[in-house]
Amino acid sequence: MQEKRHNESQEDYLEGIYVVNQRKGYCRSVDLAEELGYTKASVSVAVSKMKAENLLQVTHAGLLELTEEGKEIAEYTFQKHSLLKKMLCEIGVDEQQADIEACQIEHIISDETFQRLVVMEEGCSQCEKYKMQRFSDA
Secondary structure (H helix, E strand, C coil), X not given: CCCCCCCHHHHHHHHHHHHHHHHHCCCEHHHHHHHHCCCHHHHHHHHHHHHHCCCEEECCCCEEEECHHXXXXXXXXXXXXXXXXXXXXHCCCCHHHHHXXXXXXXXXXXXXXXXXXXXXXXXXXHHHHHHHHHHHHC
């Protein structure tokens, strides 16, 4: 993904829609407000702005549907959050604290740094598989 930055709030909303959709199969404004702990009024304002920026659409039934661009941003933000949280937990950070800090870091980390973390994590996973295979062969 290119280094096009959106504001933190926008990324949180898009990621929230993505997460709710993954869990429930749909997302309404009320679901998003509940997921993020925001008021319905705040969500309504944000939805209007993101709709104007073509990041999402609202169906006649009131469902929030991400556009291709909105989905790309949401998925990338979710990937960053997931990997960062996992890595923080792996070094002993409490899961709840790791979730909070991953949410903060996901918005400021550069694409280049994130990609390096992905490579590092993949390498560590391969090392663990190798170690486990060698251990079971012994």
